Amino acid sequence: MTSVAGMRNAERRTRTTEGTKPFDVQRVRADFPILRRQVHGHPLVYLDNAATTQKPQVVLDALTRYYTDINSNVHRGVHNLSELATEAYDGARTKVRRFFNAASDREIVFTRNATEGINLVAFAFIRPTLQPGDEVVISAMEHHSNIVPWQLVCEERGARLRVLPMDDRGELLIDQLDALLTDRTRIVAMSHMSNALGTVNPIDEIVRIAHARGIPVLADGSQAAYHMPVDVQALGVDFYVATGHKLYGPTGIGVLYGREKLLEEMPPFLGGGDMISSVTFEKSTWNALPFKFEAGTPHIEGAIGLGTAIDYITGIGFDAIGAHERDLLEYGTTILESVPTVRLVGTAPRKASILSFVMENVHPHDIGTIVDREGIAIRTGHHCAQPVMDRFCIPATARASLAIYNTRAEIDALGAALRKVHEVFG
Amino acid sequence: MPIYLDYHATTPVDPRVLDAMLPYFTQRFGNPASRQHSFGWDAQKAVDAAREQVAGLIGASAGEIVFTSGASESNNLAIKGTACALRERGNHLITAVTEHKSVLDTFKRLQGEGFDVTFLPVDSDGFIDLDQLRGSLSDKTILVSVMAANNEIGTVQRLNEIGAITSARGVIFHTDAAQAAGKVPLDVNAANVDLMSLTGHKCYGPKGAGALFVRRRKPKLQLACQIDGGGHEGGLRSGTLNVPGIVGLGAAADICRSEMPSESPRLRDLRDRLLASLRASLPHVRVNGALGDGRLPHNLHVTFDGVEGERLLMAIGDLAVSTGSACSSGSQRASHVLEAIGAADRPGASIRFGLGRWTTEAEIDAAAERVVKVVRSLQVLT
Amino acid sequence: MSDLSDLYQEVILDHNRRPRNFRRIDPASHHADGYNPLCGDKLSLTLQVDGGSIADVAFEGSGCAISKASASLMTDAVKGKSVDEARSLFERFHRMVTTPPDLPVEDMGKLSVLAGVREFPVRVKCASLAWHTLKAALDRKAAVSTE
Numbered sequence: 001m002t003s004v005a006g007m008r009n010a011e012r013r014t015r016t017t018e019g020t021k022p023f024d025v026q027r028v029r030a031d032f033p034i035l036r037r038q039v040h041g042h043p044l045v046y047l048d049n050a051a052t053t054q055k056p057q058v059v060l061d062a063l064t065r066y067y068t069d070i071n072s073n074v075h076r077g078v079h080n081l082s083e084l085a086t087e088a089y090d091g092a093r094t095k096v097r098r099f100f101n102a103a104s105d106r107e108i109v110f111t112r113n114a115t116e117g118i119n120l121v122a123f124a125f126i127r128p129t130l131q132p133g134d135e136v137v138i139s140a141m142e143h144h145s146n147i148v149p150w151q152l153v154c155e156e157r158g159a160r161l162r163v164l165p166m167d168d169r170g171e172l173l174i175d176q177l178d179a180l181l182t183d184r185t186r187i188v189a190m191s192h193m194s195n196a197l198g199t200v201n202p203i204d205e206i207v208r209i210a211h212a213r214g215i216p217v218l219a220d221g222s223q224a225a226y227h228m229p230v231d232v233q234a235l236g237v238d239f240y241v242a243t244g245h246k247l248y249g250p251t252g253i254g255v256l257y258g259r260e261k262l263l264e265e266m267p268p269f270l271g272g273g274d275m276i277s278s279v280t281f282e283k284s285t286w287n288a289l290p291f292k293f294e295a296g297t298p299h300i301e302g303a304i305g306l307g308t309a310i311d312y313i314t315g316i317g318f319d320a321i322g323a324h325e326r327d328l329l330e331y332g333t334t335i336l337e338s339v340p341t342v343r344l345v346g347t348a349p350r351k352a353s354i355l356s357f358v359m360e361n362v363h364p365h366d367i368g369t370i371v372d373r374e375g376i377a378i379r380t381g382h383h384c385a386q387p388v389m390d391r392f393c394i395p396a397t398a399r400a401s402l403a404i405y406n407t408r409a410e411i412d413a414l415g416a417a418l419r420k421v422h423e424v425f426g
Numbered sequence: 427m428p429i430y431l432d433y434h435a436t437t438p439v440d441p442r443v444l445d446a447m448l449p450y451f452t453q454r455f456g457n458p459a460s461r462q463h464s465f466g467w468d469a470q471k472a473v474d475a476a477r478e479q480v481a482g483l484i485g486a487s488a489g490e491i492v493f494t495s496g497a498s499e500s501n502n503l504a505i506k507g508t509a510c511a512l513r514e515r516g517n518h519l520i521t522a523v524t525e526h527k528s529v530l531d532t533f534k535r536l537q538g539e540g541f542d543v544t545f546l547p548v549d550s551d552g553f554i555d556l557d558q559l560r561g562s563l564s565d566k567t568i569l570v571s572v573m574a575a576n577n578e579i580g581t582v583q584r585l586n587e588i589g590a591i592t593s594a595r596g597v598i599f600h601t602d603a604a605q606a607a608g609k610v611p612l613d614v615n616a617a618n619v620d621l622m623s624l625t626g627h628k629c630y631g632p633k634g635a636g637a638l639f640v641r642r643r644k645p646k647l648q649l650a651c652q653i654d655g656g657g658h659e660g661g662l663r664s665g666t667l668n669v670p671g672i673v674g675l676g677a678a679a680d681i682c683r684s685e686m687p688s689e690s691p692r693l694r695d696l697r698d699r700l701l702a703s704l705r706a707s708l709p710h711v712r713v714n715g716a717l718g719d720g721r722l723p724h725n726l727h728v729t730f731d732g733v734e735g736e737r738l739l740m741a742i743g744d745l746a747v748s749t750g751s752a753c754s755s756g757s758q759r760a761s762h763v764l765e766a767i768g769a770a771d772r773p774g775a776s777i778r779f780g781l782g783r784w785t786t787e788a789e790i791d792a793a794a795e796r797v798v799k800v801v802r803s804l805q806v807l808t
Numbered sequence: 809m810s811d812l813s814d815l816y817q818e819v820i821l822d823h824n825r826r827p828r829n830f831r832r833i834d835p836a837s838h839h840a841d842g843y844n845p846l847c848g849d850k851l852s853l854t855l856q857v858d859g860g861s862i863a864d865v866a867f868e869g870s871g872c873a874i875s876k877a878s879a880s881l882m883t884d885a886v887k888g889k890s891v892d893e894a895r896s897l898f899e900r901f902h903r904m905v906t907t908p909p910d911l912p913v914e915d916m917g918k919l920s921v922l923a924g925v926r927e928f929p930v931r932v933k934c935a936s937l938a939w940h941t942l943k944a945a946l947d948r949k950a951a952v953s954t955e
Contacts, residue, residue, distance in 0.1 A: 331560065335594050335595065338565070338594075338595050338596065339596070340596075361825070362873070363870075363871060363872035363873060363876075364872075365846075365849075365871075365872035365874075365931075365934065366816075366872050366873045366874070369812075369815065369928060369930075369931060370812060370816075373812050381846070381848060382848055389848075395848040395850075395870055395871075396848045408556075408557065408560060409556070409587055409590055409591075411594065412560075412587075412590035412591045412593075412594040413590055413594070414594070415593070415594025415595065416590055416593035416594045416618060419593060419594070419596055424812075424816050424821070425816075425821065425824075425873070
């Protein structure tokens with residue numbers, strides 16, 4: 001039975017809280033076909049964006065168009081299709097370069113994901129010269145992907161992994177960073193934004209402190225890149241990684257930004273086609289940047305899809321995205337705090353789009369199951385950040401993470417579902 | 427024979443409803459509170475059946491229906507009952523400016539007793555702004571009361587969205603569904619409604635019979651009773667049950683539920699025909715309220731420019747409609763609803779048409795013709 | 809919502825709130841740790857087996873309501889049973905929670921309250937964790953993971 005009000009489509013328009021340009025969330029929602037589906041008889045409320053975001057129709061169309069119109073291999077053939085594919089693939093790189101404001105396309109390496117980008121830096125930049133007693137500095141709020149690659153190279157070479165702690169709100173203790181750095185520190189690798197807590201870290205400040213000692217910095221932008229404008233030159237980072245599937249783009253495509261000078265000095269990460277300029281059985285010479293780091297046939301349609309996704313995001317603009325998501329975060333915080341026994345985990349003053357929480361006497365997994373039956377998708381577990389859970393002495397959290405297409409009505413639905421959880425377990 | 431197009435004011439009792447009621451005035455006259463003999467049991471059975479029927483109309487369970495004398499009493503019980511029971515938790519109440527007087531006046535009384543009441547404005551179609559509602563909620567808010575459909579301009583509020591907002595904050599949601607029940611689908615669970623007022627005489631049942639839906643599960647609602655006495659109706663409303671009226675209310679609800687799928691589109695088509703006829707012959711017919719799904723199918727509320735209200739009413743003769751507002755007709759003042767949607771400051775006369783179960787196409791055409799003639803003559807005069 | 813209340817029946821909520829045999833037997837004749845990486849459920853099972861029969865059984869750990877209630881119900885069910893009976897219970901329980909939801913299942917008394925997890929495929933591991941840990945303990949394996 002549909003009820004009266006269900007016939008109407010409420011919340012046609014939400015105004016941005018600043019400026020006068022209206023941001024029409026319903027129009028944005030119409031761009032994402034999956035948001036029209038139902039789950040367990042309820043409209044889908046997708047609040048697991050930190051895991052992956054949904055894809056707008058334009059991205060799906062770009063993928064299809066690639067295969068229906070121009071599919072062929074890049075940087076090889078002299079035929080027309082190969083030229084078109086190469087143009088589209090390299091064009092996508094230019095879009096990425098502009099999106100992150102890198103100085104040159106040569107600084108943009110396509111990877112499979114952010115994890116691969118970090119591994120590339122760990123294995124091609126750090127490992128070749130890593131000495132016993134050297135140190136790598138990360139933070140207490142890292143995703144496993146920014147812990148394990150460093151552990152691998154450190155263990156192999158007898159180097160040490162050192163961790164910058166955070167406070168009870170989930171804010172890094174930046175004033176302890178300088179003391180943590182030594183002349184053995186080889187790199188500082190930190191997330192721009194925490195996937196488990198939502199904290200936005202002051203990468204520019206971290207860079208300033210590290211660079212004062214001549215230490216390079218890698219920032220993991222997996223979470224930050226779809227919530228806020230990223231300018232790698234303004235941040236001053238030496239490496240920046242991001243992943244396409246969180247930027248409303250396809251899976252299997254990621255980005256590594258590297259300062260050209262550093263990328264030039266680095267040996268290749270993987271060997272194969274496309275990354276060489278000449279091969280004999282005695283010796284191969286490496287191709288120019290960024291192809292040196294793109295061995296084998298790349299994820300062509302992934303890169304093109306990512307380029308389209310970036311166009312889509314840029315079309316909306318981070319002013320509007322930021323205002324909308326800040327409004328949702330603020331509203332979500334109010335709603336969640338009003339539910340009995342809910343406690344937010346991660347309350348740093350600078351945070352974005354993530355509502356991580358626990359409920360007294362209810363395991364997050366049970367929360368996830370109950371809200372799922374209301375059609376609401378949230379993540380429950382350790383979010384691939386077990387050290388963060390250990391820091392807060394909890395086994396797991398439930399996490400609602402927001403994106404451009406979410407609405408206050410969806411937050412309302414989450415709040416109501418959490419009250420149900422409270423009733424079941426209360 | 428006058429044409430009756432004032433079904434928002436009241437409806438005739440459906441003959442099938444009357445048939446169901448009649449035995450309970452005479453042979454089956456028992457008091458359901460008489461637990462010791464078959465007369466009482468018989469009456470109890472009839473009341474139980476009616477409870478099921480009323481519950482069925484709004485997706486509730488029988489145990490959640492409290493019988494009252496009508497929507498005004500239900501509104502009083504819901505609002506005062508909640509305010510009184512939850513006073514410890516907070517003293518903030520929210521309602522809308524376009525509510526029925528029985529809601530507005532109840533809130534005004536509570537205001538006098540120290541409650542803080544927010545009266546939400548509405549937009550030009552009569553809808554409350556959901557973000558404004560969100561912004562008005564605080565830790566002190568205990569109740570939101572927003573009508574399901576407006577009695578003048580027929581605006582059907584977005585109950586599901588309102589209910590989602592209140593349930594996210596654990597605030598009680600009451601809705602006065604006197605005009606909506608039986609006319610558009612209502613589902614108290616889908617809309618997260620905690621309290622819903624109903625009445626018989628707007629849906630072809632008898633006058634003097636109404637009900638209040640009171641959520642009993644998840645969460646069970648606390649309500650302070652407003653009529654003390656024998657502890658009838660789960661202690662929420664004392665007084666010997668109006669068995670014939672209740673049976674009639676039940677029968678009326680049942681007929682509405684089963685006939686709504688065909689009756690609502692029929693009325694909507696007639697209403698659209700009426701509007702089309704008026705617009706075809708008259709310039710500047712302004713529709714007050716929303717069009718489409720946001721309006722009751724049997725409601726039309728229009729303003730004619732350059733016509734004086736009182737003169738229109740007098741000239742319209744044997745067409746039974748309301749002008750201005752039902753509750754303030756006879757006065758020159760525009761209704762609080764028209765004021766709220768910003769339609770009051772425009773000169774002209776307003777008519778509310780309420781179509782119903784016995785409205786025919788011929789009546790609609792005759793009514794349209796009549797109105798067109800009168801408006802034309804009055805417009806010429808002025 | 810009816811399937812949700814199948815999953816979170818009063819018995820399960822009660823065993824979650826007040827788990828039975830929630831302690832450690834020390835020294836114990838058998839012991840195993842169970843881990844469900846999906847939700848981070850961890851439980852440590854200790855048993856005292858005398859002459860082929862389970863004289864005492866207890867568990868500790870943290871986890872979701874389903875895994876905790878299942879462990880609690882299991883300890884009640886196998887206490888006093890022979891090792892062979894416990895193994896057969898494991899088989900029957902395993903069959904019950906892995907039978908497709910539209911097919912009938914054997915009535916396992918109190919343990920039947922967990923048949924509701926069949927509607928929630930990702931939660932079957934939660935219900936099974938304690939039982940896999942029991943089997944590992946009886947097989948004298950130190951640890952088990954449901955991954």
